Each structure stands twice: as C-alpha cells, then as structure tokens.
Amino acid sequence: MSRIPLLPATSLVAAALVLAACDRPAEPTAETADTTATPTRPAAEFEPSINPGDFAAHVERLASDEFAGRAPGSVGEEKTVAYLVEQFQRLGLQPGNGDSFLQTVPMVETTADPAGTRMTLAIDGQPRELDFGDEMVIGTRTGQAQIDLDDSPLVFVGYGVNAPELGWNDYEGVDVKGKTVVMLINDPGFHTQDAGLFEGKRMTYYGRWTYKYEEAARQGAAAALIIHDTEGASYGWDVVKNSWTGPQFDLPAKDDPEPRLPAQGWITGDVARELMAGSGQDLDALYKAANRKGFEAVELDATMSLELASTSSEKSSQNVIAKLPGTTRPDEAVIYMGHWDHLGDHGHEGEAGADADSIYNGAIDNATGIAGILEIAEAFVAQEPAPERSVLFLAVTLEESGLLGSKYYVAHPSVPLDQTVAAINLDAMPVIGKTRDITVVGLGNSELEDVLGQVAGEQDRELRAEATPESGFYFRSDHFNFAKAGVPALYAKGGDELVEGGSDAGKQAHLDYRDNRYHKPADEFDAGWDMDGVVQDLEALYGVGRVLAGGDAWPNWYEGNAFRAAREEMIDGKESASGG
Numbered sequence: 328m329s330r331i332p333l334l335p336a337t338s339l340v341a342a343a344l345v346l347a348a349c350d351r352p353a354e355p356t357a358e359t360a361d362t363t364a365t366p367t368r369p370a371a372e373f374e375p376s377i378n379p380g381d382f383a384a385h386v387e388r389l390a391s392d393e394f395a396g397r398a399p400g401s402v403g404e405e406k407t408v409a410y411l412v413e414q415f416q417r418l419g420l421q422p423g424n425g426d427s428f429l430q431t432v433p434m435v436e437t438t439a440d441p442a443g444t445r446m447t448l449a450i451d452g453q454p455r456e457l458d459f460g461d462e463m464v465i466g467t468r469t470g471q472a473q474i475d476l477d478d479s480p481l482v483f484v485g486y487g488v489n490a491p492e493l494g495w496n497d498y499e500g501v502d503v504k505g506k507t508v509v510m511l512i513n514d515p516g517f518h519t520q521d522a523g524l525f526e527g528k529r530m531t532y533y534g535r536w537t538y539k540y541e542e543a544a545r546q547g548a549a550a551a552l553i554i555h556d557t558e559g560a561s562y563g564w565d566v567v568k569n570s571w572t573g574p575q576f577d578l579p580a581k582d583d584p585e586p587r588l589p590a591q592g593w594i595t596g597d598v599a600r601e602l603m604a605g606s607g608q609d610l611d612a613l614y615k616a617a618n619r620k621g622f623e624a625v626e627l628d629a630t631m632s633l634e635l636a637s638t639s640s641e642k643s644s645q646n647v648i649a650k651l652p653g654t655t656r657p658d659e660a661v662i663y664m665g666h667w668d669h670l671g672d673h674g675h676e677g678e679a680g681a682d683a684d685s686i687y688n689g690a691i692d693n694a695t696g697i698a699g700i701l702e703i704a705e706a707f708v709a710q711e712p713a714p715e716r717s718v719l720f721l722a723v724t725l726e727e728s729g730l731l732g733s734k735y736y737v738a739h740p741s742v743p744l745d746q747t748v749a750a751i752n753l754d755a756m757p758v759i760g761k762t763r764d765i766t767v768v769g770l771g772n773s774e775l776e777d778v779l780g781q782v783a784g785e786q787d788r789e790l791r792a793e794a795t796p797e798s799g800f801y802f803r804s805d806h807f808n809f810a811k812a813g814v815p816a817l818y819a820k821g822g823d824e825l826v827e828g829g830s831d832a833g834k835q836a837h838l839d840y841r842d843n844r845y846h847k848p849a850d851e852f853d854a855g856w857d858m859d860g861v862v863q864d865l866e867a868l869y870g871v872g873r874v875l876a877g878g879d880a881w882p883n884w885y886e887g888n889a890f891r892a893a894r895e896e897m898i899d900g901k902e903s904a905s906g907g
Contacts, residue, residue, distance in 0.1 A: 404668070482506050534799055659742075664806070730805050779871050
C-alpha cells in the first residue's frame with residue numbers, strides 16, 4: 328500500500344520567515360455577549376508581523392490585576408476568554424469548535440478547608456499533628472465533602488513506581504489496600520545519579536507526581552503522600568504550598584474514569600525525616616535502598632489519621648479555539664496551543680500582611696504563551712500565499728490542575744486526531760533576550776525537530792536539549808496529552824546561551840525566574856523585559872507551522888519512540904479508509 332508521505336528533508340529558505348501583508352477577511356459577528364474586554368490598544372495599532380510591542384501589549388493585558396490571575400471558574404476566566412475571543416475575531420479567524428470559539432470543559436472544583444482539616448501522624452505511638460501549608464498539603468479528587476481516615480498504616484514504597492517493562496515494581500510483595508503510601512518524587516536512579524536506572528538524569532513519566540497518585544489509586548491505597556525535596560521536584564516547598572492550597576480542579580469521573588485516591592498530598596522533607604526516625608528508619612538510607620533494584624516496601628511503625636473537610640461544586644471552564652481554514656486541505660490542521668489559566672487570587676490567606684500581593688498574575692506562565700499564539704495567528708492571517716492546511720489556535724484551561732483542558736480536547740477534538748498534522752506548544756516563553764540556541768524539551772522525539780532545525784539554521788541558532796531533564800518538563804505541559812494520543816508534539820523556546828552574556832547569564836536568568844517568580848505573585852509583567860529573543864522564538868515556531876501547513880507531509884515520531892505506535896495506527900487507519 329502507499330504510505331502517507333512523511334516530512335521531506337528539504338531545506339527551508341529564509342523567505343519562510345518573511346511576513347507579507349494582505350487584506351484580512353471580514354470579521355464574524357460576535358457569538359457571545361460576554362466579549363466585553365477592551366483590547367490593550369486599538370485594532371489599527373496591531374501590526375501584521377510578529378512584533379515585540381504587540382506581544383508585550385497582550386502579555387501586559389492578560390497578566391494585569393484586572394484579570395485576577397486567570398483562575399478557572401472565576402471572573403478572571405470570564406475576562407480572559409472574552410479577550411481571546413475578541414482578538415480572534417479581530418483577526419478574522421473562524422470559530423474553531425463548530426460554530427463556536429468555545430469548548431466547554433466540565434470540572435469539579437474542590438477546596439480543602441485548612442481550619443477543618445487535620446492530619447495526625449502517630450509515630451511510635453506518639454501523635455504529631457502537621458500544620459496545613461507549612462508542613463503538609465492534602466486534598467481529595469473524589470468531590471466528597473468529608474474524608475476521614477483513622478489510624479491508616481503508613482508504608483514507604485520508594486518511588487511508587489510499577490514499570491513492568493523495566494522490571495521494576497515498588498509495590499511487589501506488599502498489600503497497600505486501605506493504607507497510606509509514602510513515596511519519593513522523581514525516578515529511581517535520580518537521587519543516586521545512577522545513569523543505569525530508567526533514563527538516568529532525565530525524568531520519565533514515572534517520576535511525575537500525577538503518575539504516582541494514579542498508581543497508588545490502582546494499588547488500592549487510601550491515601551498517598553509524596554516526600555518533597557527541591558532537587559527531585561525541581562521547585563521549592565513554596566511552589567507546592569501555592570499550587571495545592573486554594574481551589575483544586577478535576578474533570579468529572581465520567582470524563583476521566585481512572586481510579587482516584589480519597590486523599591493525596593505532600594509532606595516536607597523535615598517531616599519525612601522525623602517520621603522515619605520515629606519509626607526506626609533513616610531517610611538517607613531509605614533513599615539509597617529505593618534506588619536499588621529489588622527494593623522492598625517498608626511498613627513503618629506509624630499511622631496517619633485524617634479529617635479532610637472540603638467544599639466541592641460542579642462547574643465548567645472554557646477552551647478557546649479559533650481556526651484559519653486551509654485553502655486546499657482544510658480538513659487537515661496544524662495546532663498552535665498554550666494554556667491561558669493560572670493560580671488566581673489567593674486573597675490574603677497565609678500572606679505576610681493585609682497589603683501583601685495575593686494575585687498570581689502568571690505573566691510568564693503563561694500569558695507569554697497565549698500572547699505568542701496571538702502573534703503567530705496574526706502572522707498566518709497576513710501570510711501570502713495563505714496556508715493550504717488549516718491552522719488551529721487552541722488556548723486551553725486547567726493546565727495548572729494536571730493538563731485537564733488539553734486532556735479534554737484530545738478526548739473531544741474539533742479536528743480529528745488522525746487529521747491533526749502536529750501540535751506546537753507555547754508555555755512560559757523566556758523574555759531575556761536573543762539566544763544562540765533553542766531549547767527543545769524532550770529533544771530526540773519527533774521529525775518536527777527536523778523542521779525546527781532548518782528554521783533555526785536560518786537564524787544561526789542550534790537545537791539543544793533542556794538543561795535540567797530531571798525536571799520532567801516534557802510531562803508538565805499540554806503537548807503531552809497530544810503525544811500520548813500519538814500526535815507529534817513540539818515544545819520549544821529560547822535557550823540558555825544569550826547572545827549578550829553567554830550561557831552563564833542565561834542559566835542564571837532561568838534560575839532567577841524559577842526561584843523567585845515561578846508560581847508566585849511576583850510573576851508579573853515587566854516593561855523592562857528584552858523582547859527581541861521571544862520574537863525570534865515566535866518566528867521560528869511560526870516557520871515550523873508555515874512549512875507544515877503549506878505542504879502535504881505527515882511528520883512522525885522517530886523510530887523507537889514510545890508514541891510512534893499510536894501515530895502509525897492513525898496512518899494505517901487513514902490508508903485503510905482511503906483504500907490505499
């Protein structure tokens with residue numbers, strides 16, 4: 328049978344990055360009455376090229392206090408969605424979900440009540456109540472108002488990994504049904520720097536907290552607690568606290584039928600050390616033991632009692648989808664995507680004082696990605712010739728809650744996945760100036776990197792892997808749901824080697840953001856940012872989509888990649904349907 332053509336190794340001319348102005352199609356009639364947000368600047372002042380001033384205007388608007396941190400289900404969502412619809416209409420784009428710009432994502436909002444929640448560890452018979460926020464965080468995914476556990480036995484299960492293909496099972500020989508499992512973050516091999524275990528320094532999905540809770544639920548545990556350490560998690564305890572206090576969101580069970588734990592949370596490293604010592608164990612020794620093949624779970628001389636009080640309600644949030652129809656193959660689409668949500672306004676609870684900043688504006692994370700999508704959309708609208716394939720612009724919700732908006736879209740796509748050429752993700756774009764490199768998160772995954780490499784060469788830049796593969800960024804953003812479904816997905820942005828300042832300055836800038844602004848109120852717009860680099864990044868990502876939307880190639884995952892089988896199944900299905 329004939330094969331659907333994969334990506335040809337043709338060179339990309341520099342002209343692929345040149346934007347030609349053209350007349351825009353007439354703007355559609357507004358479909359909703361809630362598109363009331365006013366643009367940062369009049370429409371006439373936006374330029375058709377990818378532009379630092381336009382990019383900054385979008386970020387400043389989306390990250391303003393008026394948008395209140397863009398929490399799902401809040402007034403911040405209403406303003407964000409209205410702004411995005413307005414901007415897509417300004418560009419003359421069509422609704423991307425049938426006749427609507429919106430895709431409703433059902434969600435359950437659950438908020439733990441710190442005053443009504445108590446976690447007590449009985450260590451060697453001695454009760455020790457933990458402080459909510461400072462020593463532990465806990466929540467439920469069941470939607471229940473009250474979760475009570477009495478003297479649930481604690482079991483240390485290493486990294487909480489069950490990976491039969493790697494001959495690794497931390498649950499082997501132990502029954503954890505009805506018990507509380509305690510486990511380490513990241514992969515086996517990470518804390519001992521054993522390159523022979525899993526993928527060495529590079530985190531796999533087994534290292535993510537999402538997987539660990541999923542597996543604990545499959546094993547029948549009543550609760551699961553992850554031991555925090557900054558290097559293993561790639562962020563400090565304050566990020567855990569900020570992310571796990573306040574409203575938490577899930578898809579309803581009917582839309583996400585995977586088993587769920589009654590209670591899941593984190594404890595600090597200091598609490599874990601105290602717990603182990605009181606149980607006659609040594610945490611350092613357990614770290615070493617958990618990194619050896621044949622590790623056996625340890626039943627601790629301790630129990631946990633929990634009174635978890637929560638309020639829960641069923642709500643909904645919105646993915647925002649716009650489409651530029653292709654001229655000759657409109658049923659096939661290239662997707663640009665990013666998440667619009669952030670952590671919202673936490674009020675003054677837990678802050679230093681009444682005047683403390685309580686709004687998590689999410690300027691970098693991810694107003695920059697959404698602004699980037701709008702700039703790339705503007706470039707495609709102005710492009711001559713117009714793209715042959717459709718280009719979809721997808722702003723998803725609930726990324727901060729476990730990639731739920733993109734998970735819902737992949738389950739209910741507006742363009743069938745076997746007609747989706749690729750997904751290009753924009754998340755937390757750096758605004759630190761031009762770089763000599765482009766970071767490809769998960770470098771070595773797909774043929775999309777071949778196209779990006781051609782574009783990068785035209786910019787005199789090279790592709791490099793992320794500097795901290797142990798952070799597991801490939802599993803922490805929305806492209807991952809497309810990858811799991813088989814759709815080639817690219818997540819790339821400016822690298823570390825600054826044109827002015829070199830690698831040391833670039834790495835320091837990224838660390839400064841991670842340590843001082845990531846998931847903190849300090850992630851705010853700064854007019855002093857150097858936008859030249861992010862413009863270069865957006866031009867590169869636009870160049871990838873321009874090649875794909877202007878051709879007939881179907882990029883694939885590289886040989887040996889775990890996602891390739893799902894893509895091949897799509898390709899075979901398309902061939903069978905077409906009689907090829």
